[in-house]
Amino acid sequence: MNNAQGWLELIIYTVVLWAVTKPLGLWVTAVLDPNGKTFLDPAVRPLERLTYRIFGIRPEKEQGWLSYAFSILMFSAVTMLFTYALLRLQAALPLNPQKLPAVADHLAFNTAASFTTNTNWQSYAGESTMSYLSQMLALALHNFLSAAVGIAVAAAIVRGIARHTVATVGNFWVDLVRIHYYLLIPICVVYALFLVSQGMVQNFKPYDTAKVIEPQKVQVQKKDDAGNPVKDAQGNPVMEEQTVDSQTIVEGPMASQIAIKMLGTNGGGYTNANAAHPFENPTPLSNFVQMLSIFAIPSALTYYLGRATRNQRHGWTVWAAMTIMFLAGVLVCWWAEAAGNPLLNGLGIDPAGGNMEGKEVRFGIFDSALFATITTDASCGAVNAMHDSFTPLGGLVPMVNIQLGELIFGGVGAGLYDMLVFIVLAVFIAGLMVGRTPEYLGKKIEAYDVKMATFAILLMAFSMLGFSAYACVTPWGQAGLNNNGPHGLSEILYAYSSCTGNNGSAFAGLTAAPANGDPHYDITLGLATLIGRFGMIIPALALAGSLGRKKLIPAGPGTFPVTGPLFVVLVIGTIVLVGALTFFPALSLAPILEHFLMHSGKLF
Amino acid sequence: MSTFFRELRISIVATVIFALLCSGVYPVVIWGLSQILFPRLANGSLVEGNDLTIVGSDLIAQGFSGAKYFHPRPSDAGTGYDATNSGASNLGPTSQKLIDTVKQNVADYRRENGLADNVPVPADAVTASASGLDPHISPENARLQAARVARERHLSPDAVNAAIQRATDRPLFGFLGGQPGVNVLRLNLALDGMTEHPQTTRKRNPSTDYVDYTDLKASGS
Numbered sequence: 001m002n003n004a005q006g007w008l009e010l011i012i013y014t015v016v017l018w019a020v021t022k023p024l025g026l027w028v029t030a031v032l033d034p035n036g037k038t039f040l041d042p043a044v045r046p047l048e049r050l051t052y053r054i055f056g057i058r059p060e061k062e063q064g065w066l067s068y069a070f071s072i073l074m075f076s077a078v079t080m081l082f083t084y085a086l087l088r089l090q091a092a093l094p095l096n097p098q099k100l101p102a103v104a105d106h107l108a109f110n111t112a113a114s115f116t117t118n119t120n121w122q123s124y125a126g127e128s129t130m131s132y133l134s135q136m137l138a139l140a141l142h143n144f145l146s147a148a149v150g151i152a153v154a155a156a157i158v159r160g161i162a163r164h165t166v167a168t169v170g171n172f173w174v175d176l177v178r179i180h181y182y183l184l185i186p187i188c189v190v191y192a193l194f195l196v197s198q199g200m201v202q203n204f205k206p207y208d209t210a211k212v213i214e215p216q217k218v219q220v221q222k223k224d225d226a227g228n229p230v231k232d233a234q235g236n237p238v239m240e241e242q243t244v245d246s247q248t249i250v251e252g253p254m255a256s257q258i259a260i261k262m263l264g265t266n267g268g269g270y271t272n273a274n275a276a277h278p279f280e281n282p283t284p285l286s287n288f289v290q291m292l293s294i295f296a297i298p299s300a301l302t303y304y305l306g307r308a309t310r311n312q313r314h315g316w317t318v319w320a321a322m323t324i325m326f327l328a329g330v331l332v333c334w335w336a337e338a339a340g341n342p343l344l345n346g347l348g349i350d351p352a353g354g355n356m357e358g359k360e361v362r363f364g365i366f367d368s369a370l371f372a373t374i375t376t377d378a379s380c381g382a383v384n385a386m387h388d389s390f391t392p393l394g395g396l397v398p399m400v401n402i403q404l405g406e407l408i409f410g411g412v413g414a415g416l417y418d419m420l421v422f423i424v425l426a427v428f429i430a431g432l433m434v435g436r437t438p439e440y441l442g443k444k445i446e447a448y449d450v451k452m453a454t455f456a457i458l459l460m461a462f463s464m465l466g467f468s469a470y471a472c473v474t475p476w477g478q479a480g481l482n483n484n485g486p487h488g489l490s491e492i493l494y495a496y497s498s499c500t501g502n503n504g505s506a507f508a509g510l511t512a513a514p515a516n517g518d519p520h521y522d523i524t525l526g527l528a529t530l531i532g533r534f535g536m537i538i539p540a541l542a543l544a545g546s547l548g549r550k551k552l553i554p555a556g557p558g559t560f561p562v563t564g565p566l567f568v569v570l571v572i573g574t575i576v577l578v579g580a581l582t583f584f585p586a587l588s589l590a591p592i593l594e595h596f597l598m599h600s601g602k603l604f
Numbered sequence: 605m606s607t608f609f610r611e612l613r614i615s616i617v618a619t620v621i622f623a624l625l626c627s628g629v630y631p632v633v634i635w636g637l638s639q640i641l642f643p644r645l646a647n648g649s650l651v652e653g654n655d656l657t658i659v660g661s662d663l664i665a666q667g668f669s670g671a672k673y674f675h676p677r678p679s680d681a682g683t684g685y686d687a688t689n690s691g692a693s694n695l696g697p698t699s700q701k702l703i704d705t706v707k708q709n710v711a712d713y714r715r716e717n718g719l720a721d722n723v724p725v726p727a728d729a730v731t732a733s734a735s736g737l738d739p740h741i742s743p744e745n746a747r748l749q750a751a752r753v754a755r756e757r758h759l760s761p762d763a764v765n766a767a768i769q770r771a772t773d774r775p776l777f778g779f780l781g782g783q784p785g786v787n788v789l790r791l792n793l794a795l796d797g798m799t800e801h802p803q804t805t806r807k808r809n810p811s812t813d814y815v816d817y818t819d820l821k822a823s824g825s
Contacts, residue, residue: 012780056617220683242683257631284780289781357693361738386734388692
């Protein structure tokens, strides 16, 4: 792909995203209004009412923020336990044609926490660990539930902003049901069929075995009868030649899972290679649509923000701030990956090809860089290229995107409430600068609100950096590394940033579930996902409750405008400033240092 | 306490209902529709040889090392092209191991294809893909291998180039979402004279070839 085509695709992508924002935003607005009307009503409304009856709730009865948060916590705890139990019992449960064994306890905890929190960090390879039942029931279920919880929280906080002198923020169970019935499931049905039309598998048959055209001789480690590697006198593993004459082809209910994986910004792969796997992302067109589906709902939620607060220009201003940061990330990542690795180019590789290690031919440099930026701007974490093998600055972009809080469109719902937390902080800083009481959309921002915003932001940084520091100085932390030198630090830093940010992508060389069964990575990463999820949701809901109770003050001449370029600059400035102050020291020891070492030819 | 148990009850009921819908009805509906609408694609785009045995999947790279075949990209999936172990090298840009591996790959590629030391090697030919199962090579990579394959098979270069053209997958408008790639398995099968389009050659009905639930029962689960 030449430069012009890259620019053209970037323009097309941004324009299409802009074009879906309003219609999908209007749809989301109707879904998040318990009395909202959609064309699906005749079919779905009776089912919705029936569900409320089975739940035993009165849909018109709203909850205060504390009650709303309690429902979320209870629901998350129950579903997390459900997944943990399924994984532990996998061997005894049906739909397991490959006869895969039970998942180990720490891995089951890590996976249950990771999927409950919309992170989808995977310490395992899907195709060789999870049965069809585990994929569908234990994992794909959370792809729906965690996405819906995220959108529900965003709705609660938007209601808090839009209302005044009201103590409630909505009914969690109503939001949960409506988001599933009117938004996620209908879109996924269409989307999954599209993915199958591109070549993604959707079946329940066992894996197929192919008799390969040309059997290949490969060198494998010799093993003794007990299955331990045989070593020679020097302690080097003994290799033996084997002939590979067959290939086992992965099958299963993939398309139904991948649709919600992308639409719900989950990102958990069906296979180890995730969206780089030819079944999980078969064509350039499936790649383009997958990238679009990551940003679709988060983008629509900015329209919902404008609509609900009766200030559509504010919604578009937030959208513009996100788009500017998105484009900046893409351009840096694209440039770095296209420039390639000078050390490899020096070996006689055509430099025009860029850095192709860990990338797929059908996507190429530009679409790998674009995907990497999108998946980390949002809290998706699906990958169509291996971030571990990106150039230092190309890999810096996804890492920084996550550390800034994944608020560039962000996860479904999560992106908006993360952004709103930063907006509160930005408005507060602007207030300090001009010496007025800060206001946001007619609400006074007071000490309690700023404390909640600051608490959430500090907790994220503490989890990302604190756990990284812990892993760096322990033997188990270093044992998991696939690369030495600054790149090793990048692997650790990326892992804890990704889990805390509920992203789930990885510098995947890191072995979080080692063969010796060391549980440290699984447990600390699992804890990071829980801290990152609920450490943000609870303060965000507290903020929603606090804003909703406040009186509305009419805008005056001294009111700071929350629309237009000045506000865009202020918000981006606040985000970049907080991010830079927090993470620059760690980043300068990892990817930035590595960039200079790469150019001076230092190898590890 | 009553709130606690009330929320607990709703949570459990909700888990059951959403599990039935999202993990039961939804995947089965998609399964049914895709088996009707896209039976070949939904079952792995499998390719069959003349004797109706499966020889691979259109979408999954297979190892080829003989001189008469086009070679796929290097693979780090298991011992190479292991479709149950998709994966990459995950080596970083300053890794000694990466540099050593690529250096070796460059030397091998030039030797196999009779290229001079100053001919730049296409990046995809000597670097491992992300999945280890990348079914494509770049058109440049195919062009550089074409002379060797034509010689080994006593074919005219034009015939081989025409086969490359036919095996090239192109994105919408030529660029949307990715870039063109040459499907190595399809290309090699075409060269072997083994038509790989089961729609036209297969004797069995694709929608009944792999009856899913009976297969599951047969495997004892």
